Amino acid sequence: MEAPLKAAMPATASASQEILADELQVVEFQLAEEIYAINLFHVKEIVQYTKVTRLPNSPGHILGIVDLRGEICTIFDIKNKLNLGDNGQLNAENAKVIVLDDKIIGYKLGILVDNVLNVTSVAKDQIDQSQSSRDYDSSILGIIKKPLRVDGKESCELVILVDIKKIVGDATI
Template identity: 45%
Template sequence: MTESIREEHPEAGIVGGAREERLQQGSIAENVQVVEFLLGKEHFAIDLFDVREVVEYTTITKLPNTPSYIRGIIDLRGEITTIIDLKEQMNIRADIEVKDDDSRIIVLDDRITRSKIGIMVDDVSSVSTFSLAQVDKTAIAETSADAHIIGIIKKKTKIKEKDITELIIWIDIRHLLGTINHTA
């Protein structure tokens, strides 16, 4: 099963500078669209404009002499795509292990990665739109260890008639990939 992000969200074709330019011109309301996913028990998000598609797990061919966070490569419709285990890269240890077969692969837009790259996550929960007012950028200490975190999205939800605020860690996948020295 392949879920095309661009079909459901036509603005997803706008990446990088084009999106930022439209934001500056005010043609996009002060909203952010993200793909929400799980790594362990924690909720994360990346910019929708950095995503090409979401695919189900497929057999990954391991590559020799690569860092542990590089799971290997897959053949995605005739294109060799490097798969990065985001949980391993970000040192996230889960209380419950998710079987690879239950994982998802978020294929990144190759215009930002300059190569075919997918990130392996435990599950993809949704594509969501948030107001920039829901993003807390002050909660993140500006250190090199967390420079890939853009901010914390405060998502209001209702569980059993009780309002709760779910915290989603919004990461800058471009910055995170820039720190990865991958050989594939």
Template identity: 30%
Template sequence: MSEPNTQTNTAGTSSSFVTFSLAEETYAIDVLQVQEVLKITEIAPVPGVPDYILGIINLRGDVVTVIDARRRMGLPPRAPDDASRIVIIDIDNQNVGILVDAVAEVVQIDADSVDPAPAVGNDQSSRFILGVTSTEEGLTILISLEKLLSDDEWELVRSVG
């Protein structure tokens, strides 16, 4: 799969990202891949799938697979609450939902402010990181949706949804 078109490797450019929280940390994904943000809705479980696949939802007649971002990234599970959201993203012309703790805002991030992914944390979560940027509120971790849905997992998601 190709990397998102964020232009983070070109000096002097900036891109828009949607920020969200997971386990008290701030993460960001390329706004061009976000289709919409939904409040929690009923998720129908699908038997025999990995624990990070919560199930499927009906989105205006389309079946969309929903992934728990916490479980996928090796973070401790948490029950959804009023702030939880399902971020509908587009990967290879297919919609996928990602459950996050809360969605914050759309921000501009300058390519010059992005540092390479640190070699810390567990391998499960660090392999999804594109880079890190520092803001007045703290660190924001840029996530690669393509890495989050590596080829094996992506084929499984396609077969579910």
């Protein structure tokens, strides 16, 4: 049910420096109908979704808090922050909370996602950074092009690689 993931990258490395390595390990997750990825070394663990205690007067992207093995963890609604809307119902059976490494983020924070698909290594040449916005505040680091073979034809699945540190920003409650 809970799979701890260990962080091994120094907290001083910037998001763009992390992509410069030959390979990048990522956690792929689903939000609505799209697939996103974040750097594995920003993740402490992945846990099953549990009931969230809502907090009054909190921003829309803060769902509330949960007790995670005796520690209070703020739950961040990444769909709300990215303006992805909500299709109405959360499938609690598949929903997961990706708990971010508090050494990198600075505090205990989990992001609610529809499902965690896998943890994988991505070769640098599979990351298209030309599709990233040139804007200073852009949270998109690049687009991962995963080769697929569908009905004998070559294709690729597009995965949006995001900078989770920029997305959560100052998400404290």
